[in-house]
Amino acid sequence: MFKITRSTRSGTTTLALSGRVASEHLTDLRGYLEEARGHGVVIDLGEVNLVDVDVVQFLVECQRRGVRLARCPVYVRKWMVREKG
Numbered sequence: 774m775f776k777i778t779r780s781t782r783s784g785t786t787t788l789a790l791s792g793r794v795a796s797e798h799l800t801d802l803r804g805y806l807e808e809a810r811g812h813g814v815v816i817d818l819g820e821v822n823l824v825d826v827d828v829v830q831f832l833v834e835c836q837r838r839g840v841r842l843a844r845c846p847v848y849v850r851k852w853m854v855r856e857k858g
Contacts, residue, residue, distance in 0.1 A: 779805060785813040787843075791820030796827035806840070819844030829856050 775798050778789040786809035788802070806814060816835060824832075829852045836842060836853075 777801060777805060781809075781812070785815060787815045787817055789817040789820065793823040794821055794828045795825050799827060799831055802831070806835070813841070814839075815841045815843050817843045818846060818849060821846060821849070824849055824852075826856075829853055833857055 775792040775794055776790070777798075778791070780787050780789070786805075788805050788809075790802075816832070829849065832842060832845075832849070833853050833856050
């Protein structure tokens with residue numbers, strides 16, 4: 774199961790993701806990011822339990838664009854470093 778919860782506070786939009794995040798969810802995530810354009814954006818990964826390679830590459834690109842990642846699982850961070858390599 775996958776879920777996105779969006780909240781906005783003080784001009785920052787937080788997208789809290791939970792469950793398994795796969796490539797088929799990227800269209801929805803991109804849509805939410807587009808809606809939040811012009812605001813600070815945080816992707817909260819604290820409740821994520823599984824991602825695939827497309828999601829990791831997406832997160833790397835998000836960071837390059839200035840999106841902050843919060844509560845990112847260690848295995849995802851390590852994977853992101855390898856993908857940047």
